[in-house]
Amino acid sequence: MRTTPTMTAVFADSLLVFERYARQTLRSRINLIFGLIQPMLFLGFFGPLLRDVPLGREGDSWQILVPGLLVQLALFSSAFAGFGILIEKQHGIMERMRVTPVSRTALLLGRTLRDVALLVVQSLILVLAGVAFGLRAPVLGVLIGFVLVAVLAASLASLSYAFAMRVNSPQEFAPVINSINLPAMLLSGILLPMALAPTWLDVISHFIPFRYLVDGVRAAFVGDYGDSALATGALAALLLSAASLTLGIRLFRRAGA
């Protein structure tokens, strides 16, 4: 007889795991700042350059830049989430938890939930800073943007955890994440819309799922809720998260991982 934990047990366990890691994050405020540094630098030192540049699409330059920076924030904040697991593996913490009856799915979901919560707080700070620089956007649009980046963060974090379960050292982990993150950031039009790109670059960028998210959040920030870019962005986020969570849960449940 193979017993699987009930949904309620998975949920309760996820909350326990979330609570532990949320507490750890609150204790070391470095986590809060770490992911924010890059987007904040771009906001302050790059954003002002775009003020009078024609960007090839609807909206004020801040309404175009800030959505990109939100996605960049998710990329840098969540993609490195797996780092924590590498450290925990070295201390034997993962194995200690994995011999208890706690749901292994919850060990992933609880952590991911923490990353999403962290990202939402960071996003709020980033948007408020944007407002200080001159961003004006409808509240509903900003909230939709938060939902999209939260789903993106959940996807990236669980992919990052899944990958961290497969490798043994930070030395193997960091270079891979770095070498994916930077091209992904450039190719998804995070700083400038891909509408400015030559055809070949535009074509390549269509293969990067983050591109659709950036465009979706931009549509939300200008209040264009009927725009197909928003629907496409939401669909991309949904597909990405379904695939990532499935993969992550599979790896966490596998006995040997």
Added chain:
Amino acid sequence: MTAILSTHDLALTFPTKKGPVEAVRGIDLTVEQGEILGFLGPNGAGKSTTLRMLTTLLPPTRGTATVAGHDLATEPRAVRRKIGYVAQSGGLDPQERVRSELVLQGRFYRLSRAEAEARAEELAVDLDLTELLDRTCAELSGGQRRRLDIAMALTHRPALLFLDEPTTGLDPGSRADLWQLVRRIRDEGTTVFLTTHYLDEADALADRLVVVDHGEIVAEGTPRALKERYGGSPEATLQDTFIAITGHGPRREESAPLAV
């Protein structure tokens, strides 16, 4: 006597970049209810790997096992509810407080918050950790950390406790305390499966010994029987017996005189 653990042809091969490593090559093993089993063998013999299979952490490449009444392959969750495991290098988060580690462990075993908090206090009293409850794990000494590791593994009063080298790195006084503790755990009804490199420890604690080398069982029996059979007489030292079995000279480890 009834067996609380039995394995048949249990084996595990690690695929590595330099080719497969046959860490465990087919082990048939029985642990009786209520005994302290000493699992001995030189470095790399496959002791930890065997324990990690029996605790549901690694899937065996071959063979079967029944652990605490449940099939390891098909009922891993039922197995986890009944066993405790202290890994060779522990499993504590240096930044967490002793109390919160104990409470979370209780919650993982499905205790309510109040029950988990009460159990943490109880375990702290039992394992002499009361003064340390509000320290972080990083602020504990090696011996204190080991006691906390064991306390965590005892949270749910397991039927079977696996201890992987519980006394490595401890001073003689702490080791003696830990031996007392292991005996007490057994007297309270928990079967203990422990690995060690200290032959005096195996001699003093274990009811029965299983010696592995290169992933295979090379000898098993009571310490007395092994001494008689391999050491030449019941008065032989376990160290001579061990050398006779494995063909290895003793490797001195840290300050312990009888380590292999």
